[in-house]
Amino acid sequence: MKKILIVEDESSIHSILKDILEEENYETFDAYSGTEALMLLERETVDLILLDLMLPGLSGEDIIERANHIPIIVLSAKIDPSDKVNCLLKGANDYVTKPFDKEELKARIKVQLRSSDKNNSLEYKDLQLLQDRHTLLVKDQQVNLTKTEYAIMKQLLLNVKNVVTKNKLLDLIAMDTEDCNEDSLRVHISNIRRKIRVFSEEEYIESIWGVGFKIKEQN
Ligand code: CA
Numbered sequence: 001m002k003k004i005l006i007v008e009d010e011s012s013i014h015s016i017l018k019d020i021l022e023e024e025n026y027e028t029f030d031a032y033s034g035t036e037a038l039m040l041l042e043r044e045t046v047d048l049i050l051l052d053l054m055l056p057g058l059s060g061e062d063i064i065e066r067a068n069h070i071p072i073i074v075l076s077a078k079i080d081p082s083d084k085v086n087c088l089l090k091g092a093n094d095y096v097t098k099p100f101d102k103e104e105l106k107a108r109i110k111v112q113l114r115s116s117d118k119n120n121s122l123e124y125k126d127l128q129l130l131q132d133r134h135t136l137l138v139k140d141q142q143v144n145l146t147k148t149e150y151a152i153m154k155q156l157l158l159n160v161k162n163v164v165t166k167n168k169l170l171d172l173i174a175m176d177t178e179d180c181n182e183d184s185l186r187v188h189i190s191n192i193r194r195k196i197r198v199f200s201e202e203e204y205i206e207s208i209w210g211v212g213f214k215i216k217e218q219n
Contacts, residue, residue, distance in 0.1 A: 002113055003046040005029045007037040007063065008075070009055050013098070017050060017075075020102055024109075034058025041067055048112055050075055051092070053083070064090045071112040075100060122157035125218050126200055129157050138199040149192045151176035152185075156205065156215050165212040189213060 004026045008014040014030065021028045029044055031037035035057045037049070049067060053060035053076040064072055068091025076083065077098045084095045093112050096105060120132040128137040134150055136143045145153065151173040155164055164172075166182060173180050180188070189205060196204055206216035 001025065001027045002048070003027045003029065003044065004109070005031060005037065005040060005044070005046045005049045007031045007034070007049060007055065007060070008052040009033060010052070013052075020106065021050075021109075024106060026109075032056075034060065034063050037063055038066060041070075046070060047116065048073065048109060050109075052076060053078055053087070061087065061090060064092050068092070071116050073105075073108060073112060075105075122154065124157055124160050124204075124215055126202070127153075127157065127196075127204060127215075129153055136196075138196050141199045143195045143199065145192065145195065146188075148173060148177040148180060148188050149195075152188055153192060156213060160215045161217070163208045163212050163214045167212075169212060 004021050006014060006017050006021070006028055008017060009032050011032070014032065018028050018030070029040055029046060031040050034055045037051075038058065047070075049063070049070055049072045051060045051063055051072050051074050053074060060074060060076070064074075064087060072092045073094045073096060074087045074092045075096050075098060079097050087095055094108050096108060116132075117130060120130060122129040122131065126139045128140075129135070130137065131154070136145050136150065136153055152169060155169055155172050166185060170180055170182070170185060189207070193203070193205055202218055203216055204218075206214050208214060
């Protein structure tokens with residue numbers, strides 16, 4: 001479930017936003033000031049921030065500067081183009097003026113979430129590796145991989161169409177894990193295959209005998 005932080009000091013607007021997001025099955029977090037937002041971001045990882053600009057204490061612009069690694073949609077009554085430009089240049093991803101249209105806001109949220117998934121994901125056919133969440137999806141279903149299995153899948157998906165040699169794979173995943181030798185690599189690969197098979201009949205990992213592994217090309 002995607003997590004969205006609402007930063008809005010006006011409680012009536014805050015609760016409208018919360019209702020809209022919960023209708024769409026997002027998990028919401030609430031901040032009523034800039035300071036509260038920053039405190040919350042220290043302990044929670046969120047996928048998106050809906051951000052008012054005129055806030056008590058720290059302003060929305062301050063939050064953008066400190067949190068611009070997270071997708072941010074500014075929601076503001078400030079309609080001056082220079083405010084928009086300023087926010088976008090500081091790192092906000094989108095700017096919606098109040099009063100906002102509910103459906104338009106929902107669509108803009110979806111667009112931001114989709115593009116952040118794309119930026120952070122490695123994809124091949126029905127496989128999607130979400131790097132920011134360390135998660136593999138097969139046909140949109142989440143597969144629980146161990147740290148080592150994740151590291152292997154990442155290397156295979158970074159090198160789609162190429163054989164990744166056993167040695168290279170071992171070198172690469174040694175950075176992420178300690179327990180990898182040639183025998184355990186085989187075990188890890190077979191575990192990954194088994195986990196993928198739960199959701200897909202396709203065989204995704206091909207063994208190239210004596211050389212290594214590759215993502216098998218699908219028809
Ligand atoms: Ca406000």
